[in-house]
Amino acid sequence: xxxxxxxxxxxxxxxxxxxxxxxxxxxxxxxxxxxxxxxxxxxxxxxxxxxxxxxxxxxxxxxxxxxxxxxxxxxxxxxxxxxxxxxxxxxxxxxxxxxxxxxxxxxxxxxxxxxxxxxxxxxxxxxxxxxxxxxxxxxxxxxxxxxxxxxxxxxxxxxxxxxxxxxxxxxxxxxxxxxxxxxxxxxxxxxxxxxxxxxxxxxxxxxxxxxxxxxxxxxxxxxxxxxxxxxxxxxxxxxxxxxxxxxxxxxxxxxxxxxxxxxxxxxxxxxxxxxxxxxxxxxxxxxxxxxxxxxxxxxxxxxxxxxxxxxxxxxxxxxxxxx
Numbered sequence: 001x002x003x004x005x006x007x008x009x010x011x012x013x014x015x016x017x018x019x020x021x022x023x024x025x026x027x028x029x030x031x032x033x034x035x036x037x038x039x040x041x042x043x044x045x046x047x048x049x050x051x052x053x054x055x056x057x058x059x060x061x062x063x064x065x066x067x068x069x070x071x072x073x074x075x076x077x078x079x080x081x082x083x084x085x086x087x088x089x090x091x092x093x094x095x096x097x098x099x100x101x102x103x104x105x106x107x108x109x110x111x112x113x114x115x116x117x118x119x120x121x122x123x124x125x126x127x128x129x130x131x132x133x134x135x136x137x138x139x140x141x142x143x144x145x146x147x148x149x150x151x152x153x154x155x156x157x158x159x160x161x162x163x164x165x166x167x168x169x170x171x172x173x174x175x176x177x178x179x180x181x182x183x184x185x186x187x188x189x190x191x192x193x194x195x196x197x198x199x200x201x202x203x204x205x206x207x208x209x210x211x212x213x214x215x216x217x218x219x220x221x222x223x224x225x226x227x228x229x230x231x232x233x234x235x236x237x238x239x240x241x242x243x244x245x246x247x248x249x250x251x252x253x254x255x256x257x258x259x260x261x262x263x264x265x266x267x268x269x270x271x272x273x274x275x276x277x278x279x280x281x282x283x284x285x286x287x288x289x290x291x292x293x294x295x296x297x298x299x300x301x302x303x304x305x306x307x308x309x310x311x312x313x314x315x316x317x318x319x320x321x322x323x
Contacts, residue, residue: 037082045076143168262315274318 052061052069061069083089142159146152148170149160162168261267267275 034082034085037079038086038088040079042076042079042083045072045079048072049076143170148172259312262312271319275315 049069049072052065052072055061056065142161143149146158146160149162150169150171151157151162151166152160
């Protein structure tokens with residue numbers, strides 16, 4: 001006799017849970033598929049089936065068309081089964097209310113109309129208000145005699161209709177209100193009701209009236225404004241004699257920029273080429289130089305460098321043609 005195979009309880013439970021999850025997944029997948037089929041319109045598939053059947057009356061369907069027709073019929077059965085399970089009518093468009101017509105003239109089915117209790121209650125209350133409004137139409141606001149209205153104007157308001165938010169008033173009502181008011185004085189007895197007067201006063205001395213509650217008839221001392229004393233005029237001498245302020249002045253310094261420029265050596269290259277080459281200046285120490293001649297005679301040479309004024313005059317003579 002073969003030995004019995006031992007089962008692991010944990011492994012058996014794992015297998016059972018896995019099978020349960022597979023079944024739940026298949027159920028959920030089938031439910032989602034039914035929802036997709038319920039949302040589809042069967043009229044298009046019916047039109048395709050009718051077109052294929054009409055074309056097969058003469059020559060018959062080929063192998064490919066027959067497979068297409070079988071697939072469309074199977075898909076139509078799934079759609080009708082899903083719509084029936086969802087409570088949606090599967091009757092053709094001509095036999096069902098609520099049909100619609102598309103832009104291309106084809107009859108199209110509208111989706112199911114789902115109304116909640118709140119929507120139904122709102123529709124019912126809207127219909128009741130409409131019925132009450134029809135039974136009791138609002139009275140016209142145009143007065144019988146527009147000229148009695150205080151808003152009457154022969155051009156801008158010939159009907160005497162009050163503006164939006166304002167009550168209707170007539171001219172006589174305004175005069176009557178002014179007559180009842182008298183001279184316009186405020187009366188505490190008229191404004192106080194009988195129920196307020198019947199309230200008993202508490203024992204003791206009544207409180208003193210504040211300054212704000214004092215009546216206007218009582219005379220109140222109003223202080224006169226104080227006159228300002230004229231200011232004493234200051235002594236003109238004191239005003240005139242003030243502290244001495246130092247004044248700083250500077251006379252303009254006149255400079256000969258042209259002469260300074262030439263002396264500094266800022267001469268253009270084109271002008272410098274036409275100028276004669278001047279000898280370098282010799283210092284006073286080198287002024288007396290012994291020049292030895294071919295005959296052995298000694299002569300003292302004198303500094304031959306011209307003065308600055310002479311150079312400037314020579315430069316101005318050369319620049320006469322250029323300036």
